[in-house]
Amino acid sequence: MAAPQEFDPDLAISHKYPDTSHSYTERDAALYALGIGVCASNAVDSDDLKYVYHENGQNHIEVLPTYAAILAQKSFEGGINIPGLEYDRRLLLHGQQYIELYKPFPSSCNVQNKVCLAGLHDKGKAAILEYETKTYDKETGDLLCMNRMTVYLRGAGGFSKSSKPFSYSNYPTNQVSTVKIPESKPFSVFEDHTRPSQALLYRLSGDYNPLHSDPLFAKVAGFSQPILHGLCTLGFAVRAVIKCICKGDADIIKGISGRFLLHVYPGETLVTEMWLQGLRVIYRTKVKERNQAVLSGYVDLRGLTSSL
Ligand SMILES: CCCCCCCCCCCCC/C=C/C(=O)SCCNC(=O)CCNC(=O)[C@H](O)C(C)(C)COP(=O)(O)OP(=O)(O)OC[C@H]1O[C@@H](n2cnc3c(N)ncnc32)[C@H](O)[C@@H]1OP(=O)(O)O
Numbered sequence: 001m002a003a004p005q006e007f008d009p010d011l012a013i014s015h016k017y018p019d020t021s022h023s024y025t026e027r028d029a030a031l032y033a034l035g036i037g038v039c040a041s042n043a044v045d046s047d048d049l050k051y052v053y054h055e056n057g058q059n060h061i062e063v064l065p066t067y068a069a070i071l072a073q074k075s076f077e078g079g080i081n082i083p084g085l086e087y088d089r090r091l092l093l094h095g096q097q098y099i100e101l102y103k104p105f106p107s108s109c110n111v112q113n114k115v116c117l118a119g120l121h122d123k124g125k126a127a128i129l130e131y132e133t134k135t136y137d138k139e140t141g142d143l144l145c146m147n148r149m150t151v152y153l154r155g156a157g158g159f160s161k162s163s164k165p166f167s168y169s170n171y172p173t174n175q176v177s178t179v180k181i182p183e184s185k186p187f188s189v190f191e192d193h194t195r196p197s198q199a200l201l202y203r204l205s206g207d208y209n210p211l212h213s214d215p216l217f218a219k220v221a222g223f224s225q226p227i228l229h230g231l232c233t234l235g236f237a238v239r240a241v242i243k244c245i246c247k248g249d250a251d252i253i254k255g256i257s258g259r260f261l262l263h264v265y266p267g268e269t270l271v272t273e274m275w276l277q278g279l280r281v282i283y284r285t286k287v288k289e290r291n292q293a294v295l296s297g298y299v300d301l302r303g304l305t306s307s308l
Pocket residue numbers: 073076077078079080089090092093094095096123128150151152206207208209227228229230231259260261262263264
């Protein structure tokens with residue numbers, strides 16, 4: 001058997017990832033919307049219906065801003081590959097997601113992704129990888145969105161060659177996803193229910209990691225049952241912001257950031273608290289049954305709706 005390759009973080013950073021292309025249709029966008037709870041408790045909700053149905057003669061269905069993360073994840077369908085880094089794929093967790101939105105998404109589109117490794121950190125007990133993906137409309141060449149996905153690889157740290165832990169990032173520190181939760185009463189609170197089958201529905205949008213569907217795999221990964229995709233929880237949280245702060249107008253969202261603090265089990269109730277600070281909405285999502293915070297972050301707006 002060949003000896004494991006020694007991991008060289010500098011080599012990993014300089015590794016070039018190939019561009020990838022894919023297309024999506026209205027059906028993909030609607031399936032995604034259903035996967036993050038759209039219309040689940042009210043099939044005629046006026047804020048929700050436009051994401052799954054051509055209401056009132058609407059020509060196209062609308063695409064939710066968090067669909068940006070699905071566009072980026074398509075580049076990782078073969079799994080995460082970082083040259084020379086050995087890791088147990090069962091111990092991989094989604095740590096953070098950062099999204100910049102430049103244009104509303106067409107209801108169907110051919111897109112091209114350009115990917116690079118934007119960050120790599122040795123946390124001793126874990127390695128943290130940050131992948132930046134820029135997604136372009138292939139026909140017009142327009143940049144639609146940028147995602148930075150943070151992957152937390154339990155058990156894969158300890159690769160630093162000096163006593164100072166290896167840490168590299170190619171972006172400004174003010175874009176990190178940790179937020180200070182205000183001590184004041186939230187501006188708005190929204191409660192929503194995930195279903196026991198939520199992850200089984202959500203995975204059809206492209207993340208087929210068995211952590212979210214296979215009981216045995218989930219146990220080996222350290223969970224009593226399959227857990228919800230982090231991006232599904234993020235989708236629920238941003239829907240709460242769209243409903244309570246944007247008054248249904250998702251086009252006013254220009255940026256989204258979230259840090260996954262704890263796993264969610266499908267079927268649990270999500271309570272999202274929101275605080276308005278200028279054009280930034282700070283949010284925190286808790287699982288009601290366990291009274292534990294599972295996600296926190298912010299949503300940046302282009303402006304406020306006049307009804308607020
Ligand atoms: C494998 C095949 C896949 C194929 C599928 C195709 C797609 C592939 C690409 C997609 C990749 C995403 C896959 C999606 C997976 C999921 O959705 S998993 C579910 C969502 N995520 C979670 O449920 C994780 C919830 N969070 C936690 O459980 C914990 O926060 C943690 C991540 C385990 C960390 O906890 P802990 O080990 O106790 O950390 P600490 O001791 O507090 O901190 C250590 C350092 O790490 C930093 N850190 C902590 N948490 C995070 C985080 N969430 N994100 C980023 N960084 C984090 C922390 O700051 C510490 O650093 P220092 O401060 O420098 O010490």
